[in-house]
Amino acid sequence: MTHPALPGHPHIAYRGDALFIEDVRVDDLAQAHGTPLFVYSQASMQAALAAYQRGFAGRKLQVCYAMKANSSLAVLQFFARQGCGFDIVSGGELERVVAAGGDVRKVIFSGVGKTRAEMLQALQAGILCFNVESEAELEVLSEVATASGHTAPVSIRVNPNVDPKTHPYISTGLKGNKFGVAHERTLAVYQRAAALPGLQVVGIDFHIGSQITEATPYLDATDRLLDLVQEIEAAGIPIHHIDFGGGLGINYNGDTPPTADALWMQLLAKIDARGYGDRQFMIEPGRSLVGNAGLCVAEVLYLKPGEEKNFCIIDAAMNDLPRPAMYQAFHGIVPLQQAGDAAAPVYDVVGPVCESGDWIGRDRALAVQPGDRLAVLSAGAYCMSMSSNYNTRGRAAEVLVDGPRAHLIRERETAQDTFQGERLL
Ligand code: PLP
Numbered sequence: 001m002t003h004p005a006l007p008g009h010p011h012i013a014y015r016g017d018a019l020f021i022e023d024v025r026v027d028d029l030a031q032a033h034g035t036p037l038f039v040y041s042q043a044s045m046q047a048a049l050a051a052y053q054r055g056f057a058g059r060k061l062q063v064c065y066a067m068k069a070n071s072s073l074a075v076l077q078f079f080a081r082q083g084c085g086f087d088i089v090s091g092g093e094l095e096r097v098v099a100a101g102g103d104v105r106k107v108i109f110s111g112v113g114k115t116r117a118e119m120l121q122a123l124q125a126g127i128l129c130f131n132v133e134s135e136a137e138l139e140v141l142s143e144v145a146t147a148s149g150h151t152a153p154v155s156i157r158v159n160p161n162v163d164p165k166t167h168p169y170i171s172t173g174l175k176g177n178k179f180g181v182a183h184e185r186t187l188a189v190y191q192r193a194a195a196l197p198g199l200q201v202v203g204i205d206f207h208i209g210s211q212i213t214e215a216t217p218y219l220d221a222t223d224r225l226l227d228l229v230q231e232i233e234a235a236g237i238p239i240h241h242i243d244f245g246g247g248l249g250i251n252y253n254g255d256t257p258p259t260a261d262a263l264w265m266q267l268l269a270k271i272d273a274r275g276y277g278d279r280q281f282m283i284e285p286g287r288s289l290v291g292n293a294g295l296c297v298a299e300v301l302y303l304k305p306g307e308e309k310n311f312c313i314i315d316a317a318m319n320d321l322p323r324p325a326m327y328q329a330f331h332g333i334v335p336l337q338q339a340g341d342a343a344a345p346v347y348d349v350v351g352p353v354c355e356s357g358d359w360i361g362r363d364r365a366l367a368v369q370p371g372d373r374l375a376v377l378s379a380g381a382y383c384m385s386m387s388s389n390y391n392t393r394g395r396a397a398e399v400l401v402d403g404p405r406a407h408l409i410r411e412r413e414t415a416q417d418t419f420q421g422e423r424l425l
Contacts, residue, residue: 008251055264069286145198155203164209207245294380317351
């Protein structure tokens with residue numbers, strides 16, 4: 001018997017009344033490991049990566065997983081084993097790649113504020129490319145490389161001034177954003193890069209934002225990027241690779257982003273038409289590889305009826321699931337055990353943290369009692385990696401499911417873990 005998957009979550013489904021992720025009953029995991037608990041489906045990550053690989057079939061492609069989306073070591077290890085490189089934004093992320101057994105020669109280093117120490121660390125490790133975000137950074141990178149006897153491979157991140165039509169906090173390719181070099185300055189910056197002693201130009205890149213649900217912003221940005229490749233190469237500076245960043249959205253709440261293969265077939269048709277189809281391509285997807293592979297299990301602590309609102313207080317909070325508080329983001333919330341058809345009361349689902357911003361879902365109809373468990377969906381990206389110890393709450397445990405097997409990939413943090421390294425006066 002097949003079980004219809006939850007919309008957007010191909011490997012999460014009810015079997016009878018019980019929620020399963022792949023072949024594992026989610027409640028069994030909660031009983032074994034406690035809550036809050038993050039659970040990821042390996043098959044979902046694999047399927048999401050395969051969609052990109054299908055889209056680029058027959059092309060030269062390096063996927064650099066944007067590990068900020070979920071940088072847990074076992075997740076990195078999984079992508080490394082699939083041949084992925086990594087898009088990193090700090091020296092700490094580089095150390096994680098090494099700890100997970102990733103190939104540093106497939107690492108690209110993005111970010112507007114790389115320190116000299118981080119540049120040196122990445123040069124010594126021998127990364128693939130620095131995605132440089134400003135003219136000032138270019139000068140410093142050249143200095144650091146020259147002083148340490150290295151040549152830094154560089155790509156300039158172009159800000160194409162294209163509206164990705166997403167939340168302002170995750171839109172990055174507009175003139176008012178802090179990211180990348182203005183389109184109009186790009187040629188001059190490449191000329192400077194080619195003239196500086198410690199650098200070698202290898203590529204060009206953009207990343208226009210995150211949770212993008214339409215193809216048009218990518219098509220517009222690609223056109224603008226290819227105009228630049230033409231100009232830069234006409235000025236005698238060869239561009240070896242073209243990097244299209246990440247940003248493809250997922251279905252959180254009925255969102256309908258293009259699938260990765262459909263998007264790339266459309267984009268590659270344009271790229272072919274302009275004569276650049278045989279280049280080395282790079283992409284930096286994060287959310288679309290892991291977001292809907294994960295859920296966060298929480299237990300209902302209290303139901304609190306109110307005059308204006310009913311509250312369902314759970315044991316996961318904004319420190320575990322920061323996206324609602326940060327971006328008013330939506331996560332689906334479903335019970336681990338489905339109840340009958342009785343009309344369910346409507347609740348705001350909130351955590352125990354002492355902030356009114358500590359909400360996980362608003363106005364949700366839920367037939368639950370204290371002690372029941374819920375799954376917060378779409379929790380594979382930008383949840384654990386953004387989590388904190390606010391209110392001295394230890395970070396949750398994490399489990400990776402592969403068919404019928406479940407691997408504990410992160411132990412729950414204890415209170416002692418959270419203040420390790422602190423000193424009394
Ligand atoms: N590349 C860069 C430079 C980014 O800043 C980000 C995310 O902010 C990504 C890739 C990944 O974006 P997403 O997770 O939306 O695919």
